[in-house]
Amino acid sequence: xxxxxxxxxxxxxxxxxxxxxxxxxxxxxxxxxxxxxxxxxxxxxxxxxxxxxxxxxxxxxxxxxxxxxxxxxxxxxxxxxxxxxxxxxxxxxxxxxxxxxxxxxxxxxxxxxxxxxxxxxxxxxxxxxxxxxxxxxxxxxxxxxxxxxxxxxxxxxxxxxxxxxxxxxxxxxxxxx
Numbered sequence: 219x220x221x222x223x224x225x226x227x228x229x230x231x232x233x234x235x236x237x238x239x240x241x242x243x244x245x246x247x248x249x250x251x252x253x254x255x256x257x258x259x260x261x262x263x264x265x266x267x268x269x270x271x272x273x274x275x276x277x278x279x280x281x282x283x284x285x286x287x288x289x290x291x292x293x294x295x296x297x298x299x300x301x302x303x304x305x306x307x308x309x310x311x312x313x314x315x316x317x318x319x320x321x322x323x324x325x326x327x328x329x330x331x332x333x334x335x336x337x338x339x340x341x342x343x344x345x346x347x348x349x350x351x352x353x354x355x356x357x358x359x360x361x362x363x364x365x366x367x368x369x370x371x372x373x374x375x376x377x378x379x380x381x382x383x384x385x386x387x388x389x390x391x392x393x394x395x
Contacts, residue, residue: 238277245276245287255286255307267294283308283322298338301329303363321370328364333388336361359388 240246252270259268269292276285285308293300308323333356340349364383371377 238279241275241277242279245274247272247274249273251275251286263295265296268292269294277311278308281308282311284311285309295339296341298335300335300339301331303327303329320372321374323370324366324368326364326366326368328361328366328383330360330362331364333357333359333361333385355391355393357389357391360386362386 249270249272251273255270255273256268259266270288271290273286273288276287277283278285285306287304287306289304291302291305293302304327306323306325307321308325309319310322333352337353337356340352343349362384364381367380368376369378
């Protein structure tokens, strides 16, 4: 009886370590959660449409998060197609255990996007000096290989962000004022 208990404990420990290792290094690829992800994103923003082929579920052991990543997805925001290289959605493991998944972080890698498309996207966001400058003083060009890292609180409000990108072949109107 003791040997059976030891065997079950060792077997379950090895199984858990194997599953966690598999999910942290290579992940599990599926398309079963696509509808859930699309419905969650549309709940936060009605102007966003997403087309997802396959997702990969992984575990981030450092931050104790579950994250979902996908490549070559199609995002349409305010009738503008945003070319995405990949996206990562981070969920707290504790919120998943409670059956109330809370999105805590999004990392977006955007392919090249024309500044005219970017201006159409900016029309719908909160007013700012930077937004008005881009809308009024940038004529043409492209934003290449952008990286956006957005961190959210429980109410899905951005609490921290990091944006990295480069601009090529841009005509900017600079006034003497």
